[in-house]
Amino acid sequence: MRKQYSNFTLRSEFRYPIFVRLQTLSPQMLKQNKLPNKDKVSGFIKKNKTGTFLELPNSVADRMIERWTKESHKEDEDLYNEETWFAETWDGALKFTLRLCKYSSSSSSINNFHQSKWEIEDFSISSSFSLEKKVTKAGFDLDNAVNWFGINGALSGFGQINSTKTSESEIFSDLRFENQTFSLTVLTGFSKQQTEISYEQNLSTILIVDFEKEQTRSFTLELSSQIRNLLQIITNQKIGINRFTLGMQKIGKPISVNGSVIGYERDDRRENWFISNTFLPKEEKLINHEIRYSSIKKDFQTILESWFTCTKIQVLAENYLNSSFYEVPVGTTLVMLISGIETFFAGEKYENSGSELSAKGKLQHLIKLTPDWENFFGDSYQAEMEEFSSFLIDNRVYRTHGTKRKRVVYIERELIFPVKKLSNILRKFILSQIDIHF
Structure with a gap:
């Protein structure tokens, strides 16, 4: 075959x-x-x-x-x-x-x-050279989507994708990203691959985007990245988009035999799009079930709306993902996380003086805006939080400017635990900003 x-x-x-x-x-x-x-x-x-x-x-x-x-x-x-x-x-x-x-x-x-x-x-x-120049419909196959949306989520009773059977789907409408309107459909069912010597059937979940107005490929790629980033933040695992399907199959002229219509011509404008330098990590099993789709299903429309309309959260989340998911030195991770927090709170001022918050002030502001932030520290959480933020800022200044301060450590492994704690706080803050609480 x-x-x-x-x-x-x-x-x-x-x-x-x-x-x-x-x-x-x-x-x-x-x-x-x-x-x-x-x-x-x-x-x-x-x-x-x-x-x-x-x-x-x-x-x-x-x-x-x-x-x-x-x-x-x-x-x-x-x-x-x-x-x-x-x-x-x-x-x-x-x-x-x-x-x-x-x-x-x-x-x-x-x-x-x-x-x-x-x-x-x-x-x-x-299967055709006649492809669309702009994008009106796109499908994204994401790693572990079937586990999060399907088996471990709320969808059940799977049908077969691309068959006469009905597949399970959820549609989220009237979403907006960069002032463009689209809908997002989560389609789960069985897909099959058949050769001359084998038959294989797999459970599959595809995220389908339908644009209100046709879009460019670059815009479609950026939107797919934001969808992937959202799922990475929620699951706290690396997720790649392993297939981009653009376009749609159009129905053409009717096919008649002896005056009776027996079918219609098919104009297949779908394409399997390959673009270099897309984030494609090593495929791994979903192991973090801290936040299941079933637990946020009823609020997922609101979550999507909050995510796609808040550029500041997208930038902060990307900063978190780039520093936490790539294999970079812990000192570099610290610098990236603090810089991301500074950018997020750019222009934020002290109530009394009216001057802009310092880097430490912005860090402490983020910590206190994080739900249940006290649980990240001990009984003397206020004093511990202040010492924690001073430690991080001193080491960030040293690794950025070489200035030695009181709390500077020179062995990288001494930063691992504090930076990990900062990452956990930052992720919880990001999720709280899009109405996910855990």
Whole structure:
């Protein structure tokens, strides 16, 4: 059975011989959905853990480099394709739209075959070359979404996705992000993959976004990042988006036999979108069940509204995630967290003097706004909180400016516990700002 475009995820690895056209397709060519024999070259497309690469005859690179060098370019400037390239597998089952290809290198093999290598930074796999230029509908497959929304959540009685059976879904409408309106559907059901020798059925959860007005790909990518960040904050685990599905399948003209309509033509404009440098951590099982979907289900519409409309919380949360989820030195984590808190409370002033809060004042302000903040400290919580904040600020100043203060520690491991406590306080504060209390 031939591979379908929907079978791939951002973690998939593959290698296919392909035909490539290095020019834009005309409307007639798009309608025929097949590369013309003229002006196409043979090559290979290969995706592995390091990236996605296109291997072409070296003559392609030679022509482009010759033209490129005649133009005014800097020596360290990268060479990219000037217009979208199109490719398909030899059997025509998979179509590739290659939007951004960066020249990497040239080489020759033992039989003196010269080839050029291109790194593909933005491309789509589909069943059709006729793809939408703007986005009206997008689907995101997130790691562990099925566990949080489905098995461990409130959804049950799963049907089969893309079948006549009804899948479980929840719809959250009239959401706004950067002044754009959209709805978010959580669709849970069974998806199946079948080959000539195997049949596999998996429980799957997809988050589907329907825009009120068509949007750009960059806006769609930013929105997907905010959805992922929200789920990461709630679960306190790394979550990647392993598949982006853009577009929709449209119903075309009716198909008639002996005067009776037996079906409709299908115009499949869906695409499996691959974009480099998206956050895709090592896949891991969801182990943190501190906040379950079932416990916040009735408030989830309000939670989404609060999250998408508060840019300050999004920025603070991203600061928390970048410092806590990436493997960075604990001293760097401290600097990033305090800087994020300072930015969040920029312009906040003391009640008495009217001057802006100091870094320590902003830190203490955040701590006291955190629900049940006293539980992070002992019986003398006020004094302990003041000592804690002074310790963090002294060490942040030292690691930023080199200024030695009373509470500075020089061994990084002595910062691990205090910085971990600060991270926990910050996460609880962020969640409280979007009406999640635990």
